[in-house]
Amino acid sequence: MNEIAVQTQDFDVGAEYAALISGDTDAGAAVFFVGRVRARNDGREVTGLHLEHYPGMTEKSLQDIVQQAKERWPIERVRVIHRVGALRLGEQIVFVGATSPHRAAAFSAAEFIMDYLKTRAPFWKKEQTSSGELWVEARDTDQQSAQRW
């Protein structure tokens, strides 16, 4: 299993979890994050997203973020999936899974990967809303989250 996937197709959380723990009895702790297209964003009614990315750099930046997580925490396995292209309301966008012997390490690694992905990986969301399309603005809170680490 590759650690990183950038893909248009959906993913199966149960299958990803099963693959992450398969045959590994040292990883007592597994933490997962799933991000989905939500109905409201900054007060706008969202009906869908288009996710643009920078092919090549996307995979490279995710691999670099995963490598940094592994250097900081005793991680057994990591899996990052990010979808691109057209996504409808409620659809899954991103999956991050991390396993470790230690609970705190698994939580920290998964949250670190998400915080870095949000501020360093070249993805851009264009929202479809009731009043037309618009590019999503980056949030200061995401920068602040990433600066914690």
Place this chain on the structure above:
Amino acid sequence: MNEIAVQTQDFDVGAEYAALISGDTDAGAAVFFVGRVRARNDGREVTGLHLEHYPGMTEKSLQDIVQQAKERWPIERVRVIHRVGALRLGEQIVFVGATSPHRAAAFSAAEFIMDYLKTRAPFWKKEQTSSGELWVEARDTDQQSAQRW
């Protein structure tokens, strides 16, 4: 779906995830923790566990912990499952899932619930090891983790 389950039977992470997000397009973020019986603990070779609990108080304390999480963070849905009885190497012990519009809230709520569960919910592990059975000792690091919140 009940928020809390204390049970001998195993759980299906994919099905639990599906139930948590079903029909809810406001929860853009979902965080899950799964704890499993691991092969090594404090240098001992573990072959299985027996999980004892205090029936009645267990459910009450988990419900209280979930309530505290909801008062601290904007949580959409929560699910906590803890198994009791005999568990073999690699088997799932505990599931905590939390959904929220906000990533940071979902991460914090799931980790808070685990930290409190580890120090306040009346479960006790007896390990089967290559050199016999022994009751697991509580860890200072778990107390410290719970005191962060």
Place this chain on the structure above:
Amino acid sequence: MITVLFFAQLRDQLGCESVSVNAEGIRNLAELRAHLLEEHPDWQPYLGLESLLLAVNQTLVKLDHVVNSGDEVAFMPPVTGG
């Protein structure tokens, strides 16, 4: 009467799962424990441990918590679930 429960290694150490105690003259958990230790001096190394968790009617409380007839009291080792 007060129902007193013991769990996990504490139960194994005392060789006892539960006892019923006459509530008369017992105002709080500290007095309940003193009463139990008077009747079972050999329980001191285990029931005297400061690290024990205490519950009255299935809620965690401190040693100065009031107990009444009909209460369910539990003495428990530090928990190790999750």
Place this chain on the structure above:
Amino acid sequence: MITVLFFAQLRDQLGCESVSVNAEGIRNLAELRAHLLEEHPDWQPYLGLESLLLAVNQTLVKLDHVVNSGDEVAFMPPVTGG
């Protein structure tokens, strides 16, 4: 030559996805940007933004990063994935 790529709203604003620039006399990203703004003064409100992310050969870098012929350079709005 240097390949320069623009992404997302920046690409929409410039009405341009990529340009090739003669590397001669251009030592770093700041000079590359100055060169582009000389040729396209109307790009200033967008390409002049301090918030833009910069990459050379698919790695995030700062404005003083060296560029050479053959490099792939990207100017990008702050990212919004996840």
